[in-house]
Structure formats: structure tokens, C-alpha cells
Amino acid sequence: MDQLLQTLKDGIAIGSLYALIALGYTMVYGILKFINFAHSDVVVLGAWLSLLFARKLEAVTGWGAPPWWAGALVLILAMAACALAGFCIERLAYKPIRGAPRLNVLITAIGVSLFLQNMGQQEWMFGTRPANIPALVNDATLFTVGRVNFTLLDAAGVGTALALMVGLEWLVFHTKIGRGMRAVSHSTATASLMGVPVNRVISTTFVIGSALAAAGGFLWALKYSQIKQTADTSWTLLGLKAFVAAVVGGIGNVRGAMLGGLAIGMLEMFGAAYLWSSMTDVYVFGLLIAVLLLRPGGILGKAVVEKV
Amino acid sequence: MLEVRDISVAYGAIKALHGVSLSVAKGEIVTLIGCNGAGKSTTLRAISGLVRPGSGDILYEGRTLRGVAPHEIVRLGLAHSPEGRGVFPNMTVSENLDLGAYARKRSEHAQIREDREKALDLFPRLRERLKQSAGTLSGGEQQMLAMARALLARPRLLLLDEPSLGLAPQIVQLIFRIIREINAAGTTILLVEQNAHMALQVANRAYVLEVGRVVMSGDAKELARTDEVRKAYLGHG
Numbered sequence: 001m002d003q004l005l006q007t008l009k010d011g012i013a014i015g016s017l018y019a020l021i022a023l024g025y026t027m028v029y030g031i032l033k034f035i036n037f038a039h040s041d042v043v044v045l046g047a048w049l050s051l052l053f054a055r056k057l058e059a060v061t062g063w064g065a066p067p068w069w070a071g072a073l074v075l076i077l078a079m080a081a082c083a084l085a086g087f088c089i090e091r092l093a094y095k096p097i098r099g100a101p102r103l104n105v106l107i108t109a110i111g112v113s114l115f116l117q118n119m120g121q122q123e124w125m126f127g128t129r130p131a132n133i134p135a136l137v138n139d140a141t142l143f144t145v146g147r148v149n150f151t152l153l154d155a156a157g158v159g160t161a162l163a164l165m166v167g168l169e170w171l172v173f174h175t176k177i178g179r180g181m182r183a184v185s186h187s188t189a190t191a192s193l194m195g196v197p198v199n200r201v202i203s204t205t206f207v208i209g210s211a212l213a214a215a216g217g218f219l220w221a222l223k224y225s226q227i228k229q230t231a232d233t234s235w236t237l238l239g240l241k242a243f244v245a246a247v248v249g250g251i252g253n254v255r256g257a258m259l260g261g262l263a264i265g266m267l268e269m270f271g272a273a274y275l276w277s278s279m280t281d282v283y284v285f286g287l288l289i290a291v292l293l294l295r296p297g298g299i300l301g302k303a304v305v306e307k308v
Numbered sequence: 309m310l311e312v313r314d315i316s317v318a319y320g321a322i323k324a325l326h327g328v329s330l331s332v333a334k335g336e337i338v339t340l341i342g343c344n345g346a347g348k349s350t351t352l353r354a355i356s357g358l359v360r361p362g363s364g365d366i367l368y369e370g371r372t373l374r375g376v377a378p379h380e381i382v383r384l385g386l387a388h389s390p391e392g393r394g395v396f397p398n399m400t401v402s403e404n405l406d407l408g409a410y411a412r413k414r415s416e417h418a419q420i421r422e423d424r425e426k427a428l429d430l431f432p433r434l435r436e437r438l439k440q441s442a443g444t445l446s447g448g449e450q451q452m453l454a455m456a457r458a459l460l461a462r463p464r465l466l467l468l469d470e471p472s473l474g475l476a477p478q479i480v481q482l483i484f485r486i487i488r489e490i491n492a493a494g495t496t497i498l499l500v501e502q503n504a505h506m507a508l509q510v511a512n513r514a515y516v517l518e519v520g521r522v523v524m525s526g527d528a529k530e531l532a533r534t535d536e537v538r539k540a541y542l543g544h545g
Contacts, residue, residue: 176406176410179399179403179406179407179410180407180410182396182398182399183396183399183407183410186396186397186398187394187396189358189378189390189394190390190394190396191407192357192358192377192378192379193356193358193378193382193387193388193390193394194379194382194407194408194410194411194457194461195379195382195383195410195411195412195461196379196407196410197377197379198379
């Protein structure tokens with residue numbers, strides 16, 4: 001019973017993190033129909049910037065125990081900085097090749113990814129050594145069920161992820177800009193005939209996706225406290241799993257990304273707890289293969305009929 | 309109101325328009341008829357900024373539309389109901405209508421609501437289906453939605469691309485009656501049609517397009533009496 005509860009808790013925690021990152025992949029794909037391979041590097045940027053901001057803040061306030069607003073402030077700063085980075089990436093790398101063949105765009109995305117990884121390794125950026133982020137939450141056990149502790153850190157992590165997802169859901173389905181995004185994702189030309197400023201909608205999509213990526217990086221840092229260097233393979237794996245979550249949920253579908261993220265997180269944690277813990281990657285990519293074979297459009301996706 | 313001056317459009321190596329000129333005066337219904345591939349839709353797409361003419365100029369209310377983005381052209385009071393209707397199937401009828409007013413400012417809120425009511429009065433069937441997703445509508449209803457949505461931009465000039473395409477004769481009659489009503493309420497209309505019979509009935513003036521060129525133009529009723537048009541477009545041997 002305790003193991004079940006613990007596994008559920010872990011699954012939700014890691015799953016909501018995957019979901020946050022998956023949203024960025026799926027939103028960009030929904031609108032521009034390409035996989036932004038640099039997205040996971042924005043997650044890394046978010047994690048490292050969280051670390052820098054946390055250290056600065058600690059130096060300024062000289063905290064023994066972090067004040068309650070420390071985490072929120074760092075999160076907001078990291079999200080804002082990554083939003084700006086996402087805006088610049090789109091403007092400088094992707095906008096000039098709008099309308100180019102898809103392969104060109106894909107190669108550009110890989111180029112941006114390599115650029116960010118190598119920039120991050122420079123000594124004047126983040127360097128090549130892992131670093132520890134100062135504690136941002138004055139952790140305490142909120143309540144205990146059986147032998148499973150629910151801590152403030154758990155609650156803050158899952159709460160942040162859920163709040164952001166609810167916010168995004170509201171933005172996409174209940175605001176004017178969200179309506180514009182959905183219109184552009186269906187047809188750029190028709191959307192522009194409605195007066196939707198397509199370029200601005202695309203910029204907004206990158207800004208929002210990157211801000212969510214930053215939140216993902218922040219939560220990752222909060223959870224594991226040690227941050228690996230920007231080209232570390234563990235980051236690639238995190239990005240890949242979030243991408244799998246987006247595909248499993250149905251690429252281009254916002255709700256699908258959330259669902260896919262939770263599904264992947266649960267699968268990993270249950271597989272690790274009840275089967276072999278060394279094979280978590282196998283479960284995730286096994287699920288990807290199964291979904292691609294049985295329901296290629298993803299759980300919430302629609303099968304696309306190729307028009308000839 | 310609208311003046312298209314000698315525009316040429318090419319898609320890659322294929323030339324779609326070879327110097328098309330036409331004009332639309334305020335209050336008119338002007339129709340552009342011709343066969344598949346004659347360049348009718350391309351002409352509309354050039355006017356609303358979706359394709360860029362390689363040469364020539366388009367003037368709307370005296371100002372050039374060269375280099376103006378499609379979403380800005382809508383703001384100038386020129387709405388385009390595209391070929392194939394272009395409704396957003398995953399959105400509700402209501403959301404589709406809201407998109408039609410996307411270019412308008414928040415301060416026009418009351419006016420938008422009024423226009424929405426007017427559009428729904430024109431197409432009462434849509435009112436019954438506001439919460440339904442547009443993909444589940446029949447072809448005729450989708451056409452009504454596309455037109456109602458274009459009206460929500462409050463256009464002074466409305467471009468309609470093949471509103472009768474694939475519709476039952478009865479619905480075609482209804483759509484054309486509404487086109488007249490929209491025009492009577494003060495909106496100028498440029499209508500592209502393959503159904504030359506209906507188009508020439510409703511229009512004041514007409515242009516006949518063949519392989520990217522205007523081959524005939526003039527009063528719609530007179531054109532309908534010429535042998536060339538009767539033979540080629542009205543099916544009178």
C-alpha cells in the first residue's frame with residue numbers, strides 16, 4: 001500500500017514535469033509543424049538561470065532559511081528570461097526560413113540546440129562542472145499517509161506544474177490569442193484572412209512554450225538540486241522523454257501533451273517500482289513504439305488522412 | 309473602390325495571371341466567371357494579400373495594397389470568404405464567428421455584438437448551432453458560416469470565392485438571395501463563381517477570365533446574352 005502511494009506520488013511529480021516540457025514541443029508543432037529540437041536546451045537554460053538567480057538572491061538577502069517568496073521569484077525570473085530567449089530563437093533562427101522545406105527547418109533546430117549546449121559550456125556562461133542550487137523552499141513534511149511523507153517541496157512542484165497547465169488551457173481555449181493560435185494551427189492562410197497576425201501568434205507560441213520549459217527546468221533543479229552541465233546526456237534524455245510524451249498524447253494537442261506527460265511519468269515510476277528499476281527508458285520508448293504502431297496519431301490525436 | 313491594375317502572379321514557374329485588370333465601384337456586385345484554373349481564386353488571393361503579384365498594382369479606396377500583410381488588409385475593411393469555405397472544423401460555430409471579428413478592437417465590443425446578431429438574423433440556421441463544432445455542419449451551413457464570419461469583419465468590400473460550390477440547388481438559391489441582401493445593406497461584393505448562370509443573374513457587372521487573362525467584361529445581363537458566354541458558360545449549344 002505504501003509502495004503504491006509512493007509510486008503514485010512520484011509518478012505525478014515527474015509526470016507533471018514531463019507534461020510542462022511536452023507542451024512546448026506540442027504547441028510549436030501544432031502551429032509550425034516542425035519539432036523544435038532546441039526546446040530541451042531551453043529547459044536546461046531555465047534550470048541554470050534558476051541556479052544563477054537563486055545564488056544572487058541568496059547573496060543579496062543572506063538567507064539562512066529561504067524566505068517563502070524566494071522560489072516564486074526565481075521561477076518568475078527564469079520564466080521571463082527563457083521567454084525572451086525563446087522569442088529571440090524564433091526571430092533569429094526560424095523566422096528567416098519560414099516557408100523553407102521542412103528538412104531545412106529541422107536541421108536549423110538541431111543547429112540551435114548544439115549552439116545552446118556549447119554556449120552553456122563556456123566558462124563565462126555556466127561552465128562544464130555540475131553545480132548545486134541553493135534550497136529555495138524551506139522544506140517540511142505537510143502530512144504523512146502510512147509511511148509516505150508529503151512534503152512542501154512535493155506540493156510546490158506539483159502545484160506549480162498544475163497551475164501553469166490550467167493557465168495554459170485557459171489561454172488556449174478561452175482567450176482571443178488562444179483562438180488565434182488554434183486558427184493558425186489549422187490554417188495559416190485562413191487565419192490571416194480573419195485578421196489574425198500570424199507572425200505575432202507564432203512569436204507568442206515560442207514565448208509561452210519557452211516560459212513553460214523554464215518552469216520545467218526550475219522544477220527539475222528543485223527536485224534534484226544538482227544541475228548537470230548543458231551538454232550532459234541526461235538533459236537530452238529528459239527532452240526526448242518529454243517529446244515522447246507529446247507524441248504519445250497526440251502531437252499538436254495541448255491536452256494530449258499533459259496526458260502524455262502524466263502517462264510517461266506513471267509508467268516510469270510504476271515500472272521502476274514493480275519491475276526493473278534500471279529499465280525505465282525501455283518502458284518509455286517501448287510505449288512510444290506501441291503507440292506509433294497501434295495509434296500513430298497519439299491518444300488524443302486524430303489520424304491524419306494523407307490527401308493525394 | 310477597388311482597382312486591380314495589370315497584375316501578374318506566378319506560382320513557381322507556373323504563371324497563373326497574365327496581366328489582369330478589373331475594377332469594382334462602391335455598392336456594386338461584380339462577378340468573375342471562368343473555368344477551373346482560369347485564375348479567379350488567384351485574383352482574389354492577390355487582392356487579400358495571400359499571394360504577391362509579380363507586377364502590377366492593387367488599389368483599395370485609393371491606397372495601394374502592395375506589401376500590406378493579409379491581416380492588415382482585413383483591418384482596412386476588405387474581407388475574403390475563401391474557396392472551400394475555410395471554416396475551422398475543431399472550433400464551435402460561435403468561436404468561428406468570433407474569429408471573424410479578430411481584427412476589430414476590444415472597444416468595438418458593442419458594435420461587434422450587434423453585427424453578430426445581424427449576421428445570425430441573416431443565417432438563422434447558424435443560431436441553432438452556435439455550440440456545435442463547425443466540422444459537423446453540412447456543406448451549406450459551412451458556407452453560411454464562412455459568409456457570416458466574413459461579415460463580422462464589418463467589410464465595406466466582401467470577396468466571395470465560389471459560395472455555391474458543391475451545394476444543392478435549393479441552398480444555392482438561398483445563398484444568392486442572401487448575397488443580394490448583404491449588398492442591399494451596403495456592402496460591395498466581388499464574387500467568384502463557376503456557376504455563371506446564377507452569378508450573372510445577381511451581378512451588376514462581370515469579367516470573364518480565361519487562362520489568366522480577362523477576355524470579356526461588361527454589364528452582367530448583356531454578357532449573359534452574348535453567344536460566347538452562352539456557349540461556353542451557360543450551356544446553350
